[in-house]
Amino acid sequence: MPEQLLLPTHGDQNIFKLGQIKLKGARNEEVKVKVHFSGINFADILMRQGLYPDAPAFPFTPGYEFSGEIIEVGATVKNFKIGDKVFGGCFFGGYSSELNVPANQVRRLADNWTLEDGASLPVSFLTAYVTLFDLARIKNGDKILIDCITGSLGGMCIELLKGIDCDIIGLTSSKSKIQLMLNRGIETYTHDQFYNNKSLNNFDFILNSQGGGTITAHYNRLGPAGRIVVVGASSAVAKGKRSLLKAIKMLFNMPKFKPVQLMNDNKGVMGINALRLFEMPEFLFERLDLAENFDLKFNVDKIFDAKDVADAHAYIEDRKSKGKVLLKWN
Amino acid sequence: MPEQLLLPTHGDQNIFKLGQIKLKGARNEEVKVKVHFSGINFADILMRQGLYPDAPAFPFTPGYEFSGEIIEVGATVKNFKIGDKVFGGCFFGGYSSELNVPANQVRRLADNWTLEDGASLPVSFLTAYVTLFDLARIKNGDKILIDCITGSLGGMCIELLKGIDCDIIGLTSSKSKIQLMLNRGIETYTHDQFYNNKSLNNFDFILNSQGGGTITAHYNRLGPAGRIVVVGASSAVAKGKRSLLKAIKMLFNMPKFKPVQLMNDNKGVMGINALRLFEMPEFLFERLDLAENFDLKFNVDKIFDAKDVADAHAYIEDRKSKGKVLLKWN
Secondary structure, eight states, X not given: OOEEEEBSSSOSGGGOEEEEOOOOOOOTTEEEEEXXXXXXXXHHHHHHTXXXXXXXXXXXXXXXXXXXXXXXXXXXXXXXXXXXXEEEEOSSOOSBSEEEEEGGGEEEOOTTOOHHHHHHSHHHHHHHHIIIIIISOOOTTOEEEETTTTSHHHHXXXXXXXXXXXXXXXXXXXXXXXXXXXXXXXXEEEHHHHHHOTTSOOEEEEEEOSOTTHHHHHHTTEEEEEEEEEOOOGGGOOSSSOOHHHHXXXXXXXXXXXXXXXHHHTOEEEEOOHHHHTTOHHHHHHHHGGGGGSOOOOOEEEEEEGGGHHHHHHHHHTTOOSSEEEEEOO | OOEEEEBSSSOSGGGOEEEEOOOOOOOTTEEEEEEEEEEOOHHHHHHHTTOOTTSOSSSBOOOSEEEEEEEEXXXXXXXXXXXXXXXXXXXXXXXXXXXXXXXXXXXXXXXXXXXXXXXXXHHHHHHHHIIIIIISOOOTTOXXXXXXXXXXXXXXXXXXXXXXXXXXXXXXXOGGGHHHHHHTTOEEEEHHHHHHOTTSOOEEEEEEOSOTTHHHHHHTTEEEEEEEEEOOOGGGOOSSSOOHHHHHHHHHHOOOBOHHHHHHHTOEEEEOOHHHHTTOHHHHHHHHGGGGGSOOOOOEEEEEEGGGHHXXXXXXXTTOOSSEEEEEOO
């Protein structure tokens, strides 16, 4: 019988319950996927901690992305057949060994992609793509700062920017990861080094994933006509159980931007929550088709058995991850 | 002797004093220009009304752009000679029959441009260029709203977007100007028609020049990953003398944008005050070189003798202008 990881309420990493589910047949426009891998995202951590406003009411099953094999095809679905190896996105429920999902949210794996690659792709690819090419529209000559360079989003940005002649500077919370990035040819600093080095400025684009007061600090480092895209709020996340104090502090430090200030500074502030874009599948999933056009080098860091989801979440919360973290279903 | 239009203090259109000035010789890096035409900008109206925070202390001479003939060349200036027909930008002081200006803020007129064209170019070209190509980075397929389509900025945007396959919808305050725009092939509505027609939405980019509450109204019409650029605050301007009440109302209605809201909406807000960019001439004036690359159709609406500056300002404040308004020096 299919299984699912349920969050009965918010809590620490051990709050998940692994249980069996009854799954209906695929509806007309759906396919049923036997999931091999489920991707874990930072938003999943936030919603487990009860800090993610968009999460459904407890109990629910998190998860936005998966890969696997099609085991049933809805009556009106023409472009898939049983046995196809696929990956895709779903609006919650991805931490499941089987799921029904609209066929237009699913794509066939490219020839040289593994199922692990596929499960790691949707959220970080779509977030990076919309950030870089819809909102910021990076072009040759841009000077770019990415404040989460060692994470899966940062890694995806590096991949998507390969064909563009731009300067990328990366930030990381961990000094030990700097050499890793230098080996990839990315000039990288710790956040502290960056804040202490005022000469790192004049950016055309900054990707801010830390939120809170860092938004202002980054905004001040933009050059003329510079733009910042805020992608998340990782500074709200404490280890283990939620820290309301830390979350409140982050929100309190979050600046507000007045248009008059933006005018006087000749700058821009944008935001992305790709998960909200799941509510606009026609916009989001047409971009998933573009993934094949990039020569993507995937960066799956670690795979945990689905039953070990607590360890997987801890691994991310302890800032140990150097790439994508997946759950594996047997 | 050279003459200059001075604002002794804020006031209605008749406050200007036309007076003679003594002008020093051009410094090493400067050229002296005998001005034929001075461009009038909306910011000039605001500063005459005492509503422009960046204006110098009274008394001062407004004016950001001019065209004319070089009559003296500084010792280190290599690329100009006496008699060259030029246009350029200056940080205030443009309402003058002669001026000294750094040579790097001046450009030779293109072969097919008149002096009238040249004086109409700098502010609207630089504002439009930075807005469209540095901040918003318009590309094929974009759906665009320009809320000042009949003004000189709107007209310049139409010119700069000619080579891009995008849909432009224009707004105007005057019903009588709609046919004018339709003749140019631009779908155009009055502001009222727009606000009443909710189906005019899903824009990738909106140029907002009205400020105040219209920013929120426009923001709500953006599609996924849509961006708005706020370029001015024309709704602050009453006819004649300044209306502090109207200005305060406009500022009061000006929204503030929180990054969390921008994230949830997947949108961006940017601002431009090209006049502030005059403080960064290396950024701004390298863009002036690009003007020749566009096949610009200039739109000089009306030329007033410099002594009739009161009529010129009134013409703009009464929303009669259908393009650029210039002052002519004899």
